[in-house]
Amino acid sequence: MLKDALAAAVVAALLALPLLGFRLADSQQGLSLDYRFAWVGYAAAAVFIGRLGMAFAAAAFSRVFQRKRQTLLPLAGRPSRNRKIVGWLLVAAALLLPLAPFADRNLIDKATLLLIYVMLGWGLNIVVGLAGLLDLGYVAFYAVGAYSYALLSQTFGLSFWLCLPFAGALAACFGILLGFPVLRLRGDYLAIVTLGFGEIVRVVLLNWESLTNGPNGISGIQRPSFFGLPFLAAAPGRTTFHEFFGLPFSPGQRIIFLYYVILVLALATNLFTLRIRRLPIGRAWEALREDETACRSLGINPTRTKLSAFALGAMFAGFAGSFFATRQGFISPESFTFIESAIILAIVVLGGMGSQIGIVLAAILLVGLPEWFRDLQQYRMLAFGGAMVLIMLWRPRGLLASREPTIRLAADALEAAPQTAGEAAR
């Protein structure tokens, strides 16, 4: 045990020596070296103690740990009904959140951001969780949605609600565009092509200055209105939201309105997924995920199935993108980097592929929690990456992993089977 901890400490010291032990400092002649070997010592000591502590803890609680390992999260054990209850509770909580006494502007704003990620997670779940197509460039569709709303509203002065379907349709077209070349690819080849696609979209947005204003982005994007009533202190020639309802003006009204818009959009995504899983196309997706060869032999058209998954997943990203644009009022290619795709994919996988509530939990864990620690800046991302690794080590199949079949044989059919077998034996 001691030997193991010592070895770990030596490795830690070796790891820390070049990058923690020396610091590249700017000086007049370019770069110079600062020394801080104490840090190497701290790192080694921390690893030594941590490793030893882990070994002791494992030895002391081995029995407890073993038992714990077998019981899953309370939700995971008995799926269906419990999850349904939790789902409804979450929806109720989300609906009532703005009315809660502790809900200030900041909280609603963060909840809105969280819901964007939940919606993106649900959208990507169609592609990755249901159809089993690994997509590392999902953020491209999000970008397409955001830019199409921004450009449509700036060029033609169209309102948010008019642009929303356009943005979704355009993103879906891009989904098909990506889908065509990758139809024949599998697994990791698919992953790299989608990753490349995401980068291509970002690079084009960055360099097509005449259309997208390049790295400076598009600012002054129109805010959404409440059925034509703008959220402004005063609008010449138009009735504003607070005047119409006779309320005192407060900027918080728009925040709350935006919150409800994304809540409705996200719930629509969820409802869509839940329903489409029961349609033939949804079942075809899940079948395709499990075994493509079997699907082909059973006459499922893989081309159409895959393309529809790409298109529908992209469509929801497009909706989320336009919402993002209208909420921020400003977009630039900066917001659509690979790391966003990675976060969304991590949400889907950590949630336990295909589990809708799991995605909410994972989004809270990955996006919600770090938002509270924004002040820590660089350390925040460090902890974020670390958490991704640790959660995967702890639960490789995601938080809510039990994947239950969408369709079962009817219960009586199952019970009937052994009887007939018994009768046959008699």
Next chain:
Amino acid sequence: MDYFIQQLINGVTLGAIYGLIAIGYTMVYGIIGMINFAHGDIYMIGAFISLVGFLLMGVLGISYLPLALFTVLLLSMLLTAVYGWAVERIAYRPLRGSFKLAPLISAIGMSIVLENYVQVAQGARVKPLPPIVHGGFELSAANADYHVTLSYLQVVIVLVTVGLMAGFTYVITRTPLGRAQRATEQDMTMASLLGVNVDRVVSTTFVLGAALAAVAGLMVTLYYGVIDFYIGFIAGMKAFTAAVLGGIGSLPGAMLGGLLIGLIEAFWSAYFSIEYKDVAVFSILVLVLIFRPTGLLGRPEIEKV
């Protein structure tokens, strides 16, 4: 014509660097079937360690260039290899044989960790290094309008790469270690039944891949003279593209793919637009995959039902 030759030289140099990184991807993929997303960041760490090494050489007063280069090369390969080993041990080994996407997410997490670790430890600003290797050959006639130069550094880069790849091919095809590795690649369970220590083989793969990435990092530090904590992402992505282009799992494929990607990038930047060079690289990847879904030198995947 002279311009063309110059771009050819630049492209081959770039391709050598990509090829070195691509080998790490392709080996890991071949042996455990996962995309090692953190490999680009291992290369970045190699570049930082080399930079520290060069400054250290200055402090220690070692000014004989070949000695300094060789020492830094060894140091960087060694210490980066420790990083490669540690990443595998911490983030991938516990997940081996588990659900397919788990190691991928873990690797993305590890990549974020490494990037931000370097950012926190060394600061976010770009790190410049004044050129160390000067001079080169003039290849064109004295009165030509465009001068083609082949710098000593480019020669060193290509020679070291060719040397390493030759050595590497020897290790894989002729030594017991290479045999164990190929056996593990074909069938992990069977290899372990026949007495191959699979854990050790996988660790060695990561160590070798990281050492090669460290060489690439050192060369980039010398070649471009600036590095920052973010170089790993884009280089890693291109190297992975190179590995896929050449046929993932195949060593000569990785080298060929690296070379092609380097050439495409150099020529596209020279003759079309430098902004869209990444778009060109990925478009060509897509085109190749449409017509040859297993890459240029990849074996077709046999599907058993």
